[in-house]
Amino acid sequence: MNTASVSRRTALKLAAGTAAAVPLLRTAGASAKVDERADVIVLGAGLAGLNAALLLEEQGYKVLVVEGRDRVGGRLYTMDDVPGRPEAGGSGVGTGYARLFDRCKQLNVAFEEHRPRTEGTAANTAIHVDGKTILARDWPSSPHNPFAGDTRKLPPWLAGPLSLLPFNPLPDATSWRDPAFAKHDRSVAEVLAEQGWTPAQIRLAYATNPSYGNSGHDLSAMMWWHIARNAEVMAGDGKVHASVGGNQRMPEAMARAVKGTIHKNQAVIGIRSDADGIEAVCENGSLFCGKALVCTLPATALRLIRIDPALPPKVQTAVDTISYNRVFQVHFVPTRRFWEADGLPPSMWTDTLAGRFMALNYGSDPADVTTFLAFVNGFQADRLDRMPPEAAAVAVLAEVERIRPSAKGALRPIKVWSWQRDPFAGGAYACWQPGHIATQAHAFDEPVGRLFFAGEHTAAVARGMEGAMESGERAALQIIERFQETL
Ligand SMILES: Cc1cc2nc3c(=O)[nH]c(=O)nc-3n(C[C@H](O)[C@H](O)[C@H](O)COP(=O)(O)OP(=O)(O)OC[C@H]3O[C@@H](n4cnc5c(N)ncnc54)[C@H](O)[C@@H]3O)c2cc1C
Known part of the structure; x- marks a missing residue:
């Protein structure tokens, strides 16, 4: 045969x-x-x-x-075995997700507003870079802030994406794949270097906790421009939802x-x-x-x-050859309200193995923290992926305790999850490399x-x-x- x-x-x-x-x-x-x-x-x-x-x-x-x-x-995965049932995968549903809302309405799936899983606001997040912990209000004048001009006023997680926006050549959410715009399918690093950005600025903005890609070099600027245009449609009234x-x-x-x-x-x-x-x-x-x-x-x-x-x-x-974003997660249960002892906000945006260390509140009390999540991307995720899961949790915990000693003995690792190590995912979501959108x-x-x-x-x-x-x-x-x- x-x-x-x-x-x-x-x-x-x-x-x-x-x-x-x-x-x-x-x-x-x-x-x-x-x-x-x-x-x-x-x-x-x-x-x-x-x-x-x-x-x-x-x-x-x-x-x-x-x-x-x-x-x-698949990549919607609610961790029902972790207090507060945090989302390991897709978390925020934009108001403009018409197909999803329509289907869920038909099937009587109820929604509530927002399940928090990102770095939140500057007010509740400390910044930890170059071994120093800096309150968001002190960031614009910090010697560890590498940015120039008005970009210094932005928290580091917004500095990259917002700085690209003024150069967005796309008129709408559909045009990113239009051959007429293929010439813009260039790396983020290339576009920002043309605007005078230094390698250190590009690295902090795009190789530290990157939401897409691993650095400014392996991500097409067109991807962010499409995300921005798409968000104008999908974000609707700006409210973010999740299913009950x-x-x-x-x-x-x-x-x-x-x-x-x-x-x-x-x-x-x-x-x-x-x-x-x-x-x-x-x-x-x-x-x-x-x-x-x-x-x-x-x-x-x-x-x-x-x-x-x-x-x-x-x-x-x-x-x-399509690349996928790296997301490595360690979930912790707090056994003590250590953030009240050191006066820092509970969440931290770090340039360490702890990545974005986020206080999650899935409880009914707004002052509650149900769990902490170390949400680690890019090259730091690569480092954690090379360790056995238990060792990775210990390494992240050691980093958190080094940054803020008040957390010593106050966090119990409860779950480790790597989307790249999951054989049925192999990464979190697609992110396009320079030149790949066009081709x-x-x-x-x-x-x-x-x-x-x-x-x-x-x-x-x-x-x-x-x-x-x-x-x-x-x-x-x-x-x-x-x-x-x-x-
Ligand atoms: C960490 C993270 C955060 C995210 N945040 C958001 C967000 O805030 N908002 C948003 O809109 N989206 C978000 N997403 C993206 C969203 O979750 C995905 O786009 C969506 O769930 C993908 O659905 P899919 O059906 O395309 O793929 P999948 O959900 O991956 O479905 C593919 C299925 O194929 C199965 N499969 C794989 N290999 C095999 C095989 N060999 N044999 C049989 N079956 C196989 C898998 O098990 C899986 O069930 C996030 C994703 C992640 C991982």
Whole structure:
């Protein structure tokens, strides 16, 4: 048998146990049994996959979902086992997330305003750089503030993004992928160096707790410009929301509404297709067959999968090279209100292994701190990823205690989480390198045969959760358009 692809007839034969497994199946150690057939296989039970599944079912398609983890939600992950149920993944839902709100309304998922998980305001965050702890009000005159002019007045986490805004060439949230703007797909470092920024300024603004990329050199300025234009639409009235009880309640409600089976604990290792059908092969030997397949896996997970026939070079290049932001987290329970002893604000923005050390308040008392979260990105996350998880928690704690001795013995590490070490994520979210938007951002727009792409990294307009919803909708519409006459 030709190993290049497997046909619907072959799959049927395999189901009946009459044919020997094709080589890919043998390589995978798979059985010859077809576990389920559907019109559409959806890979991944995150927002993109579940939205695609629901939309396709609404149009009468039989759908099955294959999910590698033992839970749905993907990068929406509410830590139900940590006090206050902090979000490890997506936290803030903008007022303009129309698809997400619409779906959640339909499924009776309630929202509340804001679940805090970022550095907050200058008033409640101390700045710790170059070994010195500085109150936000003292930052503009601090000798450790490397910035010039009005930028000195900004807290360091705003200095980078806000300084780029005056040069934003994009007229709206859709134009970042327009070839007319390709010449602006340059590194943040290049753009800011032209404005007279020094390497030290660029490093503090873009290589210290970076929300995107690791430094000013591996991030396209177009990414921030798109984020800014997108925020004008998505932020709506500026209020940030989250679903009551945690954001994972959204995909859980969506999963309950999916009529087809959601096969959990099924790590896909191969996708094969031919003129008659497409199938997903799992590590444990399960085999799922369909007419079309929506792949919502992050590129970091997709690049570990064998695809037969091979993807076109442009698509494979995008799969292999899209960067993902690093997010390493250590969650701590406070056993004493140590911040009242040293008079510093409870949260800190640091240039150390403690990253952004944030006091989270998920309780009913506004003065409460339910947990602390060390939210660590970029190169510091790389350092923590190279340690065993327990050692990483100890290293972060040692850093916090060094910075503020009043915290000694007052913090109990309760959970460590690395999105890069999670085999089903491989990073937090896509961030585009200089030149990649122009050459690769369109790579997933069109299906490859029976393989359709979705996932936040494939969104054309929205970002984050709403981007995931948008991408699932696009893939579902493409399938409906392609297969409407044959069903
Ligand atoms: C730390 C962090 C903070 C964020 N903050 C925000 C925010 O404030 N606001 C916002 O809007 N967005 C935020 N996001 C982004 C948002 O969470 C994501 O954009 C969105 O959840 C992605 O959905 P998705 O369906 O595209 O991908 P995913 O949720 O990753 O879904 C893909 C699914 O595929 C599964 N999978 C992977 N590999 C395999 C395999 N081999 N076999 C089978 N299944 C597999 C995964 O388990 C997963 O369930 C944040 C994300 C992170 C990580």
